[in-house]
Every structure is written in C-alpha cells, then in structure tokens.
Amino acid sequence: MTGVLRESPPAESSLQRRAHAARASATGRKDAQGKDAHIPPPEYPFTHAQLVAALPADCFERNHWVALGQVVQTTATSGALLWLLTWAPVAALPLVYIALGFSLYGYLAIGHECAHGSFTRWPLLNKALGSVTMLAGFMPFENWRQAHFLHHRWTAHEDLEEYFTYSRVSTPVLTAIRWMLRWLSPIGLFLMHFLYLCGLRGKNGKLSTDSLFYNPEMNNSLSLVNFAMVIVQWSALAAGFYHAPAATLKFAFVPLCACGAANLMIGYMQHRDETGELVAFDATAWTKLRGALQTVDRSFWPFDFMLHGAARYHVCHHLFPTMPHYNAPKAMAALADILGPHYHNDGSTAFIKYHPSLNHSHLVAGDGVLRFYRADG
Template identity: 30%
Template sequence: MQEVLRAIPRECFERDTGKSLAYAACSTAITLACGALAWACVPVTAAYWPVWVAYAFVTGTAATGCWVAAHECGHGAFSDDKTIQDAVGYALHSLLLVPYFSWQRSHAVHHSRTNHVLEGETHVPARLGTEDANVMFKLRGLLGEGPFTFLNLVGVFALGWPIYLLTGASGGPVRGNTNHFLPFMGEKGKHALFPGKWAKKVWQSDVGVVAVLGALAAWAAHSGVATVMALYVGPYMVTNFWLVLYTWLQHTDVDVPHFEGDDWNLVKGAFMTIDRPYGPVFDFLHHRIGSTHVAHHINHTIPHYHAKKATEALQKAFPDLYLYDPTPIATATWRVGSKCIAVVKKGDEWVFTDKQLDPVAA
C-alpha cells in the first residue's frame, strides 16, 4: 500500500476546511432552494403528481451531494478540525435519517475488507448454495430473467438501504444480523460490528435520527402527511436510490472477483473498485463519488476535490490494476441486477454466476 500511495501527489492528501464547507453549503443550498420553490409554487394535490415526481428526482439528486459531503466527514476527508467535521457530518446525515457514527464505523469496516466474501461489509454477494442464493435463483426461475431483473432492481433501490441499516442485509456473513440503531445486535467478539466504545456512539447517532423523525412528525401534524411525503419522503427515496446505485456498481460486476483468507489483501481489495462514467452534471452534484472511487478506496482521507488528480496518477502508475468501465450506467445496472446473483469459488477467486448449478464448479 505504501508503494501505491507514493504514486499519488502529496497535495492530494491536503484538506481545506473552507473549501469543504463551501461544497457542503452548495449542495445544501441547492437542495433547500428546490424544496422552497416547490413548497411555494406546487399544490399538494393528486393532479400535480407528475410535478412532484420530477421534484423528487431533482431534489433527491441534489441532496445526494449533502450525503457525499457527510460521507467525507465520516472518513476524515472533510477537515483537520475534528469538531467541525463531525458536526457537519452528524447534522447532514441525521437530516437524511442516517445514523452518523454507526455508519462511520460500518463503512470503515467496508473499506478495510473490500471485496472479502466473508468479512466484507455492504454488497457482499451470496455464495452459491447458500439460502440467500437459492431464494434468488428460485425467484428467477419462477419469473424469468427479465421480470426478475426488474423486480430485483426495484427491491434493491427502494428497500436496500433501510434494510441494510436495520438487518445488516448484504453485510459480511461473519457479523450476523446487525442493526445500525441497536449496537447489541449481531455477532460479538472479533466480528462485532460495534465493539467497545462504538456502542455508545451508536446511541449518540440515534439521537439525531430520532430528533429528525420527531420534527417530521410535528410537520406532518401541522401541514399534513401528504405535504411531508411530497416535500421530504420523495426526495429521500431518490437519495437512497443514488446511494445504493453508487455503492452497488462500485464493487459489483460480472468480471470483478471476491476473495477470502490469504487470497485477499488490502491493496487487492481496494483495486477491486470500479470507476464509471456518470457525466459532468452528476459528477458536479455528487462530488465525483462514482468516477473517482478507486482513489477513494486507496486512501479514504483524500478530499473529493483532489480525487481526480489522484485518480489520474493511479491510472498512470498502475494501468493493469486500475478498473474503469465505460459501459453506460443504465446498461451496467441491468447487467449487474441480472447476472450478479451469486459467487462461486474458482481457484483463489470467488466469481459471479447466474447459473444455480455451475458446471465448472461441479
């Protein structure tokens, strides 16, 4: 890893608190402006549902920039001032119903075990022959490939994030059924997701989320449930969609393997991350989270405004290791939802298969 880090210009590791705050403020301002405009101009009636759908997409897309800014806070990439960093991250993530410290810990585990088939965290694929894999193959057999892929994508994008927070779904199997709000859930000891001091931090995270839920309930009591659904819940669902899309496509595709035991190491896992072409608009709004994610996994303290330079350095220094897939996002998403059902052991790698009985493995 030290060899890899030496290839990245030193200035890429420098954090500028003012610049980070400006980016976070920009994302927040765009989000709030969208909400204020809709509240002032669009009636909350069924006749305007197409407008509210468009509003949800635009505002939820903008709010994803707030999510990414908070994500940088959790990684220590936002500022050298830890108080400012945690205050911004806690506020932004709580407003998006994300338990800040809980996610900070689980996401750090994700970085420390990227593409480890047993100890990874988030989007860990099911192994061929397990109950989870068998259920997916049975559903695919009943529905057919096309309808299965469609329902798989809808389920993952609509429910994947809250289910992960509440049950640890797609988390590493060694950790059991975890819960980001209840630190005592899941395995204990070596593979505990929230060991030691982290239990207290989980409870601290809960305070922020509960406070926001209370504010939403009070708003609904004052202005009506429909208003809250239209102005907040719609964009919230779109933000969750972007979060799941990015994380899923960053670590999953038909030709990206997983590892275990001595076949896995930190550098190998970090380079099993895929940069993709999201285009200038989404790169701006989402602070290049999808197009510079390899560099982020090589070192998560690199601020996003240095990530492009770091990415170019890695691509030049390690062209055989750096992964970039130019496939259009919609096409890549359908391929992942259709073909990446389970992994099977082949040699020292676990590779994806869309066949329940893999002839090579047999």
C-alpha cells in the same frame, strides 16, 4: 432541471482510454465466465507504498474553501429542486425527485468525508457536521462510520465484507431481493437501503441481523447520541404527517427516500459490474490491496456535478481513504498508467449498466478468487 437533462454524456477522457487499452491487452481476465471459473489471484507489479510515492505531494491537503463550497452547492441545488416541487406538474415529479435524491446525496458525500476525517482538520467539526448531513440518509453517523471502516478494512473479502456481501447459493429471499432491486427501483433501492440500516445482510444465501441502528459492539455514548438524532428525525416526520400529511410526504419523506435510493445505487455500482472483471476473494487469497482494487470508477451523468466527485473516483478512495475527494482526479491521472489493467474505469453513465450488473452479479463460485455467475447460468 431542463438544463441538467439536456447535457451530453461526458466524452471518454485520456485517462479512461489508457485504462481501457491496458485492460484490453491483459490476458486471462475474461477467459472463464461460469460457475467453474478458476483463475489465479492477481499479482501486481506495484505495491501500495509505490502508489503513495507516485502521488503529487499536495493530494492529501485539505482546501476548506472547496469544502465550504460543496456545502453551499448542495444546499442551493437541493433548495432549488424543493422549490421546483411547488409548481412542477405531476408528470414531472418523478424526474424532480430523482434529481433531488442525487442532490441530497451530496450531503451524504460530505458526511462520508467527515467520517474519514478528510473534510476539515478539526475532528469535532467533522463529527458535528457528519452527524447532521448523514440524516439525509436516515443514518446515525457514528454507527455508520464504524461499519464503514469495516467495509474499507475488508473490501471484497468473501466472509468479512460489510456492505455488499457474497453468496454461493441462491434462496427465495435473495431472489426476491434481486427482483425488488430490478423492478421496483427506485422504491426497491430505498427499501433495501432502509432494510440494511435495520440489519439486513445477505451472505451465503442467509440473512444476518447486525443492525446499524443498534449494535452492542458499537454501544458507546456517541453512537447513542447519533441514534437519538435519527429517532428525533423520525419523530419530526411523524409529527409532520399528523399535522400536514400531504406536505410532509411531498417535501420531506419522498426526497429523503430518494436520497437513500441514490445512496444504495451509487454504492452498488461502485462495487459490481456487468463484465465479470470485478471479483472477490476467500481468506486464502484476500489482501487489502487486492480488495481495494475490486472497485470501479463510474460516471453518474447527468448528476455528477451534484456528487462532488465522491462517487466518480471510488478506486482512489479505496486506495487512499483519507484523501479529500476533490484531489482524486489529480491522483488518478498520476496513477492510471501504473495501475494499468488493474484500474477499472467506466466512463458511460452508470444508469445504463445498473440492470446488466444485477443480471450478472448474482452468486460467486471458485476457490481463492471468486467469480460472479448467474443463478440460472
């Protein structure tokens, strides 16, 4: 743990410097920051097919030894941190739990790859492994997989985005949610993660009730099997609390909550920023390529090595969802110059940008292109 915390933040790479220089030379992206911002939708000097053609030939090849190594790494790191809990002083427990949450997120990263079919070439193994690893976030794999595909299908669409939705008006409920995320983190992050699983969606100042645990549109046998696995998980936790409440809380429930908090923070910071460069689109301006490029690559130092690169290269993932995440660095090195100012890449650790992003990304306004603005701005 000490060795992790003493690492230095990563130096800005040449890939990041090229992206920043290209963005600095672009015009019109920062001219309007308020509620009356009206900007034309971005036009790209490339197509998705041209991006595919620019990729190295082996970017979509799976390496099962790398995949196996990631399972071993996550298991070893999480096991070591759980062992650390047995003798760490009380004052150090919050740091250990934070590190453990990000380590357990490694299982969610593996389950995420399984959902996209990019972890192994065997669909049945992907489903089996994904069903187990997603329990680290209390998530039924098949239900989450189908909802996740909706997120990829409609990224940054005002009305159809599945995960991080957009609101034009503020309400007391949305204000309370922002307050909870700001001042109760990481507890607030886990509560929002859990409420999302139970069906909370905020859009246009209202809450919807689509549940990831049960949705009639996903009511097939595999969804029910995954739902049953989560029920068994909660039942095991309940039995643990009955027989050994202190140990269950310390070694099971709190670590799983920390994993859920890490999951929400990582996802949020991949789709929101503190500068106003990321936008959303209404139905008149949205295209799949425009939506995919409204994501940002971020460092989550000092925990990047625990996340298998799945969190670090999110732009590449939205452009090519079936590419194994360990091939994303090679892909982005080839694409950075082509994407130019349309590539969002922040090399500083996301932890120092979390609160500024919450401050900025309150509501949206505009026609076609939707810009973020503060509720009190």
